[in-house]
Amino acid sequence: MSGYQTGIIVLLALNTIAAYGVYLPMSAGQLNLGIAGFMAIGAYAAAYLTNACGWPPSAAIGAGGATAAILAFAVAMPMLRTQGIYLSLATFALGQVISAIFLNLDIVGGAAGYPVATHIEASVVVSAATLVVSLVWLMSTTRLTVYFAAVKNDPLVADLLGLNVKALGVAALTVGAGIAGVGGALYAHYFNYIEAQYFGVMLSTYTVLYVLLGGTQSVWGPLVGAAIFTLVPEALRSSSQWRYAIFALFIIVFMALRPQGLLTRGLSRQRTQARAQSGSTNS
Amino acid sequence: MTMLLSIQSLCKTFGGLEVVRDLSFDVPDGTATALIGPNGAGKTTVFNLISGVYPVTSGSIRMCGVDIVDLPSRHRIGRGIARSFQNIRLIPRLSVIDNLLIGQHVKLKRPLDVLRPFRFARDHEWIRAAKAELSAFGLSQYDDEPVGLLPYGVRKRVDLIRATLSSPSLLMLDEPAAGLNASETRELHRHLDILRERGTTLLIIEHDMHFIRSICEQIVVLNFGCKIAEGPFDQVRTDQQVSEAYLGTERAT
Amino acid sequence: MISQQIVNGFMLGGVYVMIAVAFTLAIGVLNFLNFSIPGIFMIAGMVSWAALRGGQHWPIAFGIALAASAAVGVAVYLLTYRPSSDSDPDVPLVSSLGFLVLLENLIILWLGSDQQSFPALIVDFNWRFGSIIIGGAQLLSLVLSLAFVIALSLSLRFTNLGRQVRAIAENRRTATILGVNVGSVVSRLFVLSALFTGIGGILFAISYLQVSSSMGESIGFKGISAMIIGGMGNIWGAVAGGLLIGLVEILSTQFLGADFVNISVYGLLLALLIAKPEGLFGPVAAREKL
Amino acid sequence: MSELILKAESLSACYGRVEALSDVSLQVARGEIVTVVGANGAGKSTLLQSILGAVSPKAGKLTFAGQDITRWPIYRRIEEGLVLVPEGRRILVSMTIEENLLLGAHMRRDKIAVRREIGGIYDRFPNLAQRRNHNASCLSGGEQQMLALGRALLAKPQLLMMDEPSLGLSPLFVQRLFELIQAYNREGLSILLIEQNTANALRIAHRATVLELGRVALEGDAASVAGSTGLQEAYLGGTSREVMEVDHKRKSVGRRS
């Protein structure tokens, strides 16, 4: 495989992992706009462990994910007092605070960034992404997905049916953060240098875009979305200057024509939407 | 006869407005009780208080002798209280089976079991139970249909089955026959008969008097949040106050 | 000197208020988190700069800029809000973000990514009271926002049009069935919000004598935060939130250093949201009736 | 019979590929009560929605008060006095009861008359008067139904279309509702009514149309329809399961085409 192709596949793998970090909370009704903050935590924690404590990269990457998950778990309870757009903004604020803290944390280089000594091969990143996708897929075959859907669509009824809405919300946020943390840690060890500025709002926003573009109705949506976001700009490389403008136009037109995202659950389900809409407003 | 549910001096105010006032009534085990009254009398509010949607202002709600007013709403289904909703509250995008799975959550023994990928186990007991219940009520053909696509009457029944799948001892139904045509109402009737045979206690809000009369032994009538009458249908029907406030002159029987 | 810093804080807050109010119009009123607003803010600034550079007289330049803002507003309405009638509320968010990216890239292609110097229309547009200096354009934007907010909140509460708008915000289909001319009301609202945002962009350019293709972004996020702090849909909340953020930003620059600006502004936002999940002035969310 | 207020000719409507109405014609004369009956899913609501314009018909022609309104947007039809009390109430729960009523009259300029009429509505529905400045979300099911009716009346309808207005109302109130409908009708309001409570609907209606699987199965004056066997078949005869089976067949036909 050519160097270019390998590079693209790594980018795709990293974007996919991030997308699943957003997808999980989203399936439970949380639009996480602070995913970059959790990626930063995973990246810095893992980098610190390999650099300063001499951990092997695989252990450090796992620990990076765990650190992000633990932080998410710690903040989830107070954060989930908020809902909807307020929750999105709370996650957004958290992401900003996290990246501002890393910007000032001198043991990991502060504004100058943090070089990471150990390099991992492309194959490691790709295997990790495969693992994440398989795990999320496995999860989609458990009851948990149905529970998340219930919490997202009708938290009050979910509560009356005995679901612990808070706990499910915390779980979704935590697992999503863990996945994002692993993504950040992989990023750090593949590119061997991280800086806090990279983990900004725009990274979070784009990651959310991958998921919404791919569609939230299917587990494969985030994968497809990440693939579009990685590959289409590359395909437009020949039109160099115009490529981002063309790509943005593509997103707008695409969403206008297919608002439910690219992947929906088959054609028959497409009608569900129209019906479901009128059903929910009628009743 | 033992009392499954016993409500004493229940009050609820919303911002100074007294919606339920000093209400007391009992639901004996194994019976069907109707809660009727004019629009805005507070019937749905009573359901909401029993299932814990709102905290009570004062009074007690005893389930099998235990006061549950301080029990968080999500634990009440575990005590055997399940309900359907006046406006159907199913998740339109999920299939019928998936909606029914949520209703069985109380049956979960160990919390970690939620992580078992049951879709591989085609005949998981929950799925089996859901399918059995659907076919018992003649709805098996809708197993995998997204709920949003189903006709109103079928959705109402799925909502009902979701509530029964938690094997409740007390099933509260809020206007189950509203919006159903005559034949659908007959089917609903059969459905409820089966549930009664199984020993489920029913508490029903309904405006269809034929329906109430043929199902419920006991009627509780509310007006402005107060109980104005109580007893078997034929006794309540002749009550002066009930006629004036609720049934009207041209009675629906 | 602290008094000068407080004045600085309110002046900066005035900029955020403009954007926060524009966002409130979109989300509080139409239930649509319109990310193209920072883009429109930028378009107004850049277009008026380009027109001035092209030798136009300033009223004409500003007219062109406002026309461009309104046109973008209409385009956003047609391409993001309208097609999304029956889908997730997240969808228009995505395509309005697409608009932000598109606008920025088009402007970069046309005028470059450099920050440009905006000419001073009035040599020294400042008021001095003793040692205190107040920026005239900033003060103007604050006054304008306030006037707009008063007019808007009154009309939303008490006029027919206001009720129609609120009906649309709650449920577009129902509003249609009740005979609300959704297309016309909403497109007027988009134009209004775009014009207001455009005026914000122009006033920004006049106050800070600078425009750039990225001028909308950071202000945009502060504007959203201001709106949220105040409580969504509460227009006065947007004003209070904007001023508060401006003040916190300036004071933390003075006393803690620029490193801490983001930590204190967003930390405050986070703390406020956790303490009061519905924002400072938002209504307390009651449990829904079944 | 007097002049027609509504004339629908050969309406057809689809959801995606599923045809919900095919070739339905219907007429309402001024001052008349017409009722449409049929099983669940027969297309009654779709018919009203098509007449209002909320569902755009695939084919057919609509004439209202002598004007061809087939291509008119909804708001123009409502301005002309073609008003719907929609299925499922569709109350705006974020607004107060009074605001909901005012919204019903949003196209009217005669502010004083509107105020007076709102007062009239409050007299009719005291439950609403009590809570006029509360959010409509707190209303009980029946109260919401009253609000929906009041809101529609404030639009000054010439033809009022009602989709199951008695849903969730107490027996006493159902009785009052039908009296009310007749009263308004006597004042000159034309009415197109859909009811599950068929007996009552047929009792007060002048004429009736029976819909079956999106087609007109029978029409005529109310008394003869009430007595016909066609009604028994279309509306009371089939169990809902059978209806669904037909429904399914129709869907698969739709898919094939």
Added chain:
Amino acid sequence: HDDEELVIGLAMSNTGTFVSVANANEIAVDMAADEINRAGGINGMPIRIVKFDTGGDPKQAVLAVEQFARDKRALAVVGPFSSSEARVAFSAGERLGIVQMSMSSSAPGVAAPFKYAFRNTVDEGLVIEIVLKAMRAKNLIMGKAAIAYATDDAVSKAVGTAVLPEALVKVAVPVSGFVDFPYKAFDMSAQVSRLAQLKPDIVGVGAPPEAMINLAKEMKRQGVDVRLFAGTTVGDPDLPIRFGGAGEGTIIGSPFYSDLNDAVRTFAKSFAKRAEVAKIGRTVPNQTDISSYDIVYLYAEAMKRAGVTGEPSKIAAERTAIRDELRKMKEYPALGGKITFRENGDAIKPIYVLEAKGGRWTLFDQLTAD
């Protein structure tokens, strides 16, 4: 016929954040390549430039060097542009064994950990020392200094917190205080109000041009009339115009001065011609354009000295040979002045001290660091 060409990669930043500063680098590189090929190429072979637009994104910069090294058989790479890109791309280049030379990165020590990484830019510390020496030599009033810098950018922060304080100590000017701001700050009112309290005679700036312009404008608005000085971070031929009447008398150090000599003026003229055709919106070269142009010549010289053939079988050895030749190179006469590489991969070259006067740069002094 790949074998008969010597391939050089260009990791350019034609889209994204840096486009305005970087979009003419391509023109400068093409110019250099054309000139070399017209003069007969190197070792009898023409050079060919392969290009990759990174959009200023570090991940894309890695993609670029991967592609150049593994797919395009490039012998060396011009770029990447920014420090953020350089940091990740240099470490990839080290693994791939291919030389990269950045035309713009100036954060401290970015190339230092790597053997294959170079930067045709001068260390900020040296530049600022030169600027202060020149100011001292011309007897400007320098009683007290204040420092203003951007905190969220590696270069600016290093300049503000380390480089400027040290350099001011060397010329014995006391520092009365610091003000800081974000890289993309538009509102400088708080900072300037603080500067007014500090009452300095000069203000050293570690910031990108935009922030410095905003600072100068706000100083003018608040009536704080103090001379600014800075290193190469604010290098921009148009800065005096962009000040829009503020910032008069600002002094900076730059590796490039457009009015230096005939060679530079000739370069600027043919650059302008090409830029006109390319419609990129400007015609005056900036310091990164000159730097890119010089990098091609530096590579050409190193290839000549190493006698590279471009044969696929020898490519690894030849890439390393280019690196070694660059390291050995002494005072190579490039367009911007004589270039030598230091141990840490950064260039030593002349610095021109410029003063903003009446909307243009004027030469204040010329010195070489050593």
